[in-house]
Amino acid sequence: DSGVTQTPKHLITATGQRVTLRCSPRSGDLSVYWYQQSLDQGLQFLIQYYNGEERAKGNILERFSAQQFPDLHSELNLSSLELGDSALYFCASSVGTEGNYGYTFGSGTRLTVV
Amino acid sequence: GESVGLHLPTLSVQEGDNSIINCAYSNSASDYFIWYKQESGKGPQFIIDIRSNMDKRQGQRVTVLLNKTVKHLSLQIAATQPGDSAVYFCAEHDQTGANNLFFGTGTRLTVIP
Numbered sequence: 001d002s003g004v005t006q007t008p009k010h011l012i013t014a015t016g017q018r019v020t021l022r023c024s025p026r027s028g029d030l031s032v033y034w035y036q037q038s039l040d041q042g043l044q045f046l047i048q049y050y051n052g053e054e055r056a057k058g059n060i061l062e063r064f065s066a067q068q069f070p071d072l073h074s075e076l077n078l079s080s081l082e083l084g085d086s087a088l089y090f091c092a093s094s095v096g097t098e099g100n101y102g103y104t105f106g107s108g109t110r111l112t113v114v
Numbered sequence: 115g116e117s118v119g120l121h122l123p124t125l126s127v128q129e130g131d132n133s134i135i136n137c138a139y140s141n142s143a144s145d146y147f148i149w150y151k152q153e154s155g156k157g158p159q160f161i162i163d164i165r166s167n168m169d170k171r172q173g174q175r176v177t178v179l180l181n182k183t184v185k186h187l188s189l190q191i192a193a194t195q196p197g198d199s200a201v202y203f204c205a206e207h208d209q210t211g212a213n214n215l216f217f218g219t220g221t222r223l224t225v226i227p
Contacts, residue, residue, distance in 0.1 A: 002159070033214065035217075042219040043158070048214060056214055058214070092157075102163055102215075103160075105150075105159070108157050
């Protein structure tokens with residue numbers, strides 16, 4: 001157990017729908033990062049939050065949004081889902097705002113859009 | 115983000131042999147590098163890291179080598195075991211950019227018993 005909790009583990013939904021993925025960071029970590037991993041692909045950075053505020057944005061679609069709550073858990077909202085959004089979505093956390101202490105990853109949410 | 119690429123997408127080794135996984139990076143401003151291991155159905159797991167002021171770092175059965183001249187990173191696994199079968203990612207931290215980690219596409223290591 002890495003200490004980063006993601007729910008749900010699996011999600012199957014239809015095109016056009018909206019889903020919410022949840023992440024609880026490791027205790028003491030203030031930063032949360034979201035990554036998307038398509039089949040046999042690398043990890044694409046989506047967005048980072050630090051202590052409730054958006055810190056950095058990567059290749060995140062406008063249909064996607066995220067937020068970090070006062071208790072530091074984060075949610076990734078995916079709307080108007082398309083077949084191509086099927087992927088593993090990982091959340092990671094770190095103590096600070098920078099990546100030079102490494103990230104701790106959760107076990108991911110597998111999203112299947114049918 | 116800058117590209118972090120891997121020379122070999124797949125690597126098969128015999129159990130007990132040493133494995134070498136390579137990674138090329140393009141951003142000379144990157145100051146920190148990490149190797150992650152991802153087993154099937156799991157999230158990436160930290161293996162070893164190295165800062166740009168170092169050339170080599172050793173862990174338990176793993177060694178990371180950094181060659182800043184040619185922007186190359188490698189992960190060496192000694193006496194490879196079946197449990198080492200996984201996808202290995204290198205990641206770089208760009209101190210001047212978005213201050214995040216950027217990952218390569220990964221190398222799938224298969225250990226043959």
